[in-house]
Amino acid sequence: MTQLELAEKMGVTDKAVSKWERDLSYPDINSLPKLADIFGVSVDQLMQIKLKDQTGPSRKGANAIIPLVFKAVSLAMGIAVMVLSILKAIDLYSGFFMLGLGLSCVGISLLSDKSKSD
Structure with missing residues (x-):
């Protein structure tokens, strides 16, 4: 038609x-x-x-990308803190903040993975 x-x-x-x-x-x-x-x-x-x-392909793509982003942010925070500490270019407060942000992203990613497997 x-x-x-x-x-x-x-x-x-x-x-x-x-x-x-x-x-x-x-x-x-x-x-x-x-x-x-x-x-x-x-x-x-x-x-x-x-x-x-x-709720087709775009939703499935977002569901796959979001956990990957959280894992990437956590990895980036860990590497940044390590490199900046070696260069002595980071203060203690900023380092803890960045590591906390990275750990939060890891936690969210793990919870997301766990909810998918349940």
């Missing part, structure tokens, strides 16, 4: 249908039953299809 054909059945413009497809706008809530009827699905099914699309 083309955008124009769907637009005619829904009583809207083909530009409106194009915006729906590109997630720039959404159909009016009152028109959802008619849209579901045109596609031969229930309103619940119509909404679930959209929800699955929105």
Whole structure:
């Protein structure tokens, strides 16, 4: 079915249908039953299809990157403290702060890994 054909059945413009497809706008809530009827699905099914699309690849990518970022930050803090202490370019307070930040990131990463395995 083309955008124009769907637009005619829904009583809207083909530009409106194009915006729906590109997630720039959404159909009016009152028109959802008619849209579901045109596609031969229930309103619940119509909404679930959209929800699955929105939590697809981008969500999976974020779930994989976030623990990696925490591990990278913790490693960077440890290396930075070590190098700066060798160069005697860091004071005690800053060193403890950086190590604390690194340990916090390790803890968050470990909790994240544990919750995935449960």
